Amino acid sequence: MARGIEIRDAHFPDRAPIDAYGNGGFRFADMSHRGSLLCLPSGIYGWAPDEADPLAPASFERVLAEAGDIEVLLVGTGTDIRMLPAPLRQVLKAHAIMADPMSTGAAVRTYNVMLAEARAVAAALIAV
Template sequence: MHLNEIDYGNARPIEGYGPGFFRIAGEVYQGALLVTADETESWGGFDDIATLLTFAGQVDVLFIGNGPLMGPIPKAFRDSLEEAGIGIEPMATDAACRTFNVLLSEGRRVAAALLPM
């Protein structure tokens, strides 16, 4: 089996996650986060749509990590992002982290809004 090293360039991958925390580019963060290739900041959850709307035209897809299990996205939240042209992919947080990293390594314009596990 041949393994390839992943090169993220200057991007900041999600290196780990666990109950209530994320490790991104060597730093540990607590609580819900918004992660892009070069930034990590706190996110207020589904009530914080305004922060996500700033990504209109800047990302191809926004992964929504719903915590430990895949769950429904509030309709108003989904509608607001879709009206702004932001495609979303809801999934469990662990899957959102892994998928974010794969697309990040491909140089894609991605972001992840993550609720902790």
């Protein structure tokens, strides 16, 4: 019986600093990923937020599933800083997560520093 190609969700099962970003993706742990990322306590995941509304609460379900292990969520909003919409701010606050929106580049740099400090940090990074 022939098996077709198996497509799995992109997942790196550990925490790692982001080595580079740009050209629509990221480099970390001697690997590269095209597209957006969620960097969570359980690992780094490929992330496909809703293109029409990438900051919709539904795009952050995986973050909320790990809420007890996250104090700060850095949200890399692309090349420009965008305020988080009220519904997203409210759902994160209800889960005791402080969210900090910034450009993706600033979010990557801040994530790396906080990760090195062993802080309870996560990042949602929209690819640039």
